[in-house]
Amino acid sequence: MSIQNFLSNLDPRLQRMVLKNEQLEEEGLHTEAQKENLIPVIAKVTNIGKFQKITGVQKVTEITTAPDRSGQIVTAHIAANALPTVNKSPVVIQLQGAQPVKPLLKDTAREINLPSPQESSGNGGEGVIVGIVDHGCDFTYSSFRNTDGSTRLLALGIQEMMNDRTTSFQVYNSQQINKALGKPDPYKELQYPVDKYTHGTHVTDIAAGNGRNNKASGVATKADIIFVEPAYWDIPRGNLGNFGDSINFIEAVKFIFDQAGNRPCVVNISLGTNGGPHDGTTLVEQAFDGFVTDKPGRAIVIAASNSYADNIHTSGVVAQNGHIDLHWSIPTNDFTLNEVEIWYEGSDTFQIEVIDPQETTVCRVGLGELYHDGQIFASQEKSALNGDNVAMILCDVDREDMSTGKWTIRIHGSNVNNGKFHAWIERDNHTIGIQSIFAASRDNNYTIGSVSCGHKSIVVGSYDAKNLNTPISYFSSAGPTRDGRHKPEISAPGHGVLAAASLTGNGVTGMSGTSMAAPTVAGVVALILSEAKALGVNLDIDQIRTILERTARHNPPSQQGWDSRYGHGRVDAHAAVAAVRAMAEGRQPLPSAVTQEEKEALVRR
Template identity: 30%
Template sequence: MVVALCGVARADEVRRMPAELAPPAIGPLLRLRLLEGVEPPGPAAALVRRGGAVEVLRGDLAQVLEATARASRVELAWPLELHRDLGGEAIGLPMDLAARQEALGLLGAGVLVGVVDTGIDWTHPDFMGRDGRHRVAWLLDLSLGERVGAHPGVEVYGGALWSAAELTEALAGERVVPSRDRVGHGTHVAGVIGGLGEGFAAGVAPEVDFIVVKANQGEQFAFTEADVLDGVSFILERAEDAGRPVVINLSLGGHMGPHDGGSDLERRLGELLSARPGRALVASAGNSGAEDVHASGFLTGEVERLPIVVPSYERGDGAASEAYVDLWYTAGEPVRASLIAPDGRRLERIEEGDAAMLGGRGESLLAVSHEAETDTYPGLRQILVVLREPDVGALEAGGYVLELEGGRGRFDAWIALRGAFGARFGGFIDPNTRITVPGTSPAAISVGAWVSRSSWPSRSGGVPTLEVTLGAPAVFSGTGPTRDQRPKPDVLAPGLFVLSALSAAADPRVNPGSFYGAASRAGVDPVLEGGLYASSQGTSAASPFVAGLAALLLEQDPTRDVEAIRDIVRASSQRVEVGASRFWHPKAGFGLIDVEAALALGRGERGAGAPSATRSDVGLSLDVLHPEADQGVRVFVVPRGEGGAPLPPGWSVAVEAEFEQGEAVVEAAERLGEHVAAVRVRPGTARGVGRVRVSVDGVALESSPQLNIIASPEELGGEGPPSEVSSRDHACAAVWGEPRGGGGWVWLVLLGVLKWRR
């Protein structure tokens, strides 16, 4: 067993990891899960222990492996990346604070907001209160050494900690606080949540206080899971001490893991935040919506070939880059994995529990690890593929093929790391489930990006403008649902050219390496006149809008938990039409947040009378389904009154599904909250085009979305299916099979239209 590539392992199988397989992860390399009652070994004793896991630094590997006989699990600790680069009016939020106070009556007073990110420019005027006090209650910098004795009794997780009083002294020149946000991402995020904004870039909740954790090292754009969890734990501990409600924003994520809420990171976040009054978590959906980073299909017992494309490129400066492909499958029968390079090199038929590699030690590297099912991921097996550049020159361009032989069941694969060469899938491409982890967590409110602005006033003169479709989901916004068919993202918020606070240390004129640097190098100045604010884009900028809204809802009722807040935010959102879909969509979730409507619903202002057949909402998690997709699809329903407001609890939902052939299995409705219900529909014997019909309290709803359960040519009773079938609600991948020797039919997704092709 090769430690560097293992998802899970028995302790007696672990040996020293070959140096060639050391991943690019910063900081922690391995996560060692100890048996109950066992303390960390010597060199790991001083390292962070979170939820039973010890994060092990790269240099400690040799010593720590001596203790693996006492470990129940060893796995990689993967880095999480920023979803980096004011749509307040788009979400019903007046920019003038006096007008906002009059309209909403809430500005976030008494609520804490935790930001685990790249730090904050604590000298920025946006983070001072209108009464002159500093609103950063605590600043923890994990990239700096501990200030021993500065804050006795406070766990600082090895970082340097300053209080609001100390930051105020530093502003007066009475002490030195060396923490800087040189990336600029955290400052921008905090500004969207609660910056004062000088009247034109005010945050959603400008009276909240902040707890900021700088969790990246130096100017890096990535984080370890350990540092993220340390940051979350620190924030919750400080909020508990203060007796105040708290919202945590995570504008970061990655594609490692099965995207079903089952990763260690997601489980630990659930333990800390789910069903806990006064606590909420908001996470970005990621920026992979337009990238071919997700592939899915079904194993047929034969050989399925998953193409991985490395485009032609010129090698840049720096260390060798690599791509990681993370595949998960549900087959109950044995599967063998092979990897074939464009030059014909092969790693042949790797069985469960085995790993193999070619090259390394200065040459290009191909590696495959095939992990067996464990208690951690029941019913799932993992295959991890690594493609690494040589020390000199480029990785061979062309099509790499991962062959899966045997087994029956679904597989999902993600490009967890694309490398500098931009690896992508060349087949089985699925436009859905491109949302990142931990946005897939059941404990998180997940947020995609909405286009509310196409330009901004630059300090360099002029108004840089981009041709985009206003009033629509951003093309880059990560798509849902989760692998287990939960509705993610939950909602959309403004995420293109969002104006917010600029960290002075991240101004691209003085620091071209900041996250504003790419725009600057392209000849576009993202900074506004005066140098205090800048424009950015990404779901990173969208997530803090919802974090700010969550803070207002906690000010309204500090006892709410994340589930209650998510239910209000979903049910109060504005409909977003994508194609023919009028309700839940993998790109748009439940719609665009509406601050005023959310607060009204939070006050108990609901619809009255019978359910409205025309105003009530119905949507599907997917609208095309493979007949062997055991998880089926989920029907999402929000019953509304004639005025459009959600109805109070007490209603019941019934669903019928009619198809051209056979019968589907319709399960009982389940509540996702007071205002949202879901019903799972499994394929059963149903085939062809069908309609899903919903009634609430006996009232048949007008919306009856179409669902296609695809069939083989033989099942359709002809030589092949129609030349073209529209996907009316939203495109989704449903691969029947890859062509073998030019034969067979393939279900393709092309510009939102589903087609059959030989």
């Protein structure tokens, strides 16, 4: 197939959806449910009313105002054949396809230096809502219940996928949950089945479990809980790919903040993905920044990702008229969609050549061009997100002899002013963990998740609290962001963490990942917000982030300042709560760098 230009300036994921839709139409493979061909998108628009009236735009949901006040962020569903026209509308600032997102205590409580009830006014997160967006909440578990057996959950929200690929919320309030707890089969009563050892149950216990399992308590033991299960594993996939996930994701976060209203609230996100610009400009990250800047007393805590050792990132500098080869290895028997994204400066122009394992050139695409033959999709566009250029190569592996093996992506420097590029391989959906990798010239920096690069989120790395030296976890992803900002902000125990095991009543299981570190910090943020509420202090997101960063412990990391994996250091709950008291009492704010002696003196005051 020759290179096509008619879809230029459209997000590459949406380009592919238009082409896949046309291919299915031509081949007569659409099911009845697919004939509407509604594609879920995230958009930034100047006028929601005018956007809703554009032909082909349906099911618009207002999310938040962009943090720079440049427009409103919304989700919507757009007919595939209308996407190019909608993208060119003067009311559309940015139109972005969704990305897939997937899941990423005794030692924890000791290691993070939890304050005792006598050392704080906030009483274990009382008055604060801890929101969890994850998969599988065992609402019957002992540590999510009060001493009288009633639930600590204010709401359990379950996104349900409809036939047209839109979602609806099934919401159970505390009264409905309590009624179900009185039935012989509570799960059947709510029509909410739960698997054993679910990720979400474990994460919730770390953040807010109250210790009624007689094993160990989480961090914010008195906080209220809102749990939302997004429909990220219920997207109709088939031939149309993994769309809709991150749209459901931001709607889930919006649900929690809407439920919280003016109450202090921290949302934990232990989910992520690899692809994207890694500079905080995705509409998901802009939505997150908008949520937490909209009102004081709000925070979003995100796992840094577990990709440090996965060989999914590389970078380099292309010379004028030179080229660099990326060697992309797709394992045998990996018959999933594999994806590489390459991001580089908008002042440069590259040619991207795709060479198959038989060393035959499949295509060569320039800026504003795309190629699609049913198996390989390749395109280059100037991104509306940030003005940089992005090349995307997707391989639908369906023929073992043709598709698996070592592919070469040759980057040619056509017009080079800067030459720097970064490339990421998207996380694989394969159930047994087969992952394509860069076979050479790997760079394990810049591996934090693509939704973990926002300007206002709090991103958390993982270390091993069971080791006296508290070494960083081998899997814990590294910063900085592509635009050079310091992410992650902080680190917490995430290695072999014992917490709630669903369907056991009060049993525990061990899990490792930045998924376990993030809820520890979310729990500490709940303690900070609870202390502030009790002392009459309103904290904005910048103050919350500053408190965490300036009270972090630095041994390890040994240096003051920021480390690409530990962040500003290991979280210190005791010192963080003490810092809130210092603010409330009008004492001097913490300096930019604090010695261990100064922190100990602060805690003693």
